[in-house]
Amino acid sequence: MSDSIFDDDEPFVSPPSPPPADVLRIYQTGELTVVGFAGQDVPDEVCIAHYREQLMRLLDEVDCKVLAIDCSGVKLLPSGLLGVLTTLRKRVDRLEIYNPSEDIQEVLRLTKLDQFFEIRKVDWQPGAS
Numbered sequence: 325m326s327d328s329i330f331d332d333d334e335p336f337v338s339p340p341s342p343p344p345a346d347v348l349r350i351y352q353t354g355e356l357t358v359v360g361f362a363g364q365d366v367p368d369e370v371c372i373a374h375y376r377e378q379l380m381r382l383l384d385e386v387d388c389k390v391l392a393i394d395c396s397g398v399k400l401l402p403s404g405l406l407g408v409l410t411t412l413r414k415r416v417d418r419l420e421i422y423n424p425s426e427d428i429q430e431v432l433r434l435t436k437l438d439q440f441f442e443i444r445k446v447d448w449q450p451g452a453s
Contacts, residue, residue, distance in 0.1 A: 390419075400427055
């Protein structure tokens, strides 16, 4: 008999760690709140629940009429994040998607989600006056 509390037949798999706190960038001006992914190529599918939690908490804490998701530098959005976006759309007056890649635009067209979001090309620098 072994003194180990672990079952030697089952490999240990550590739970996924939450994304770093600095992954989501949030900027607010008046009724507009802009959320970006700090230029990450593809937001991690494992982190979707964390993103959802952060975004829902944000909407609970701030007066946000227009929520913009800045996709600058992002090539693809995981399907789970598309679900989060549709949930967020129900909580704001308008949801805008800034600078989506051609692949993101195609997915939005194919899923007909482009009808629920305002797609915009925006040249802006957060914090610039």
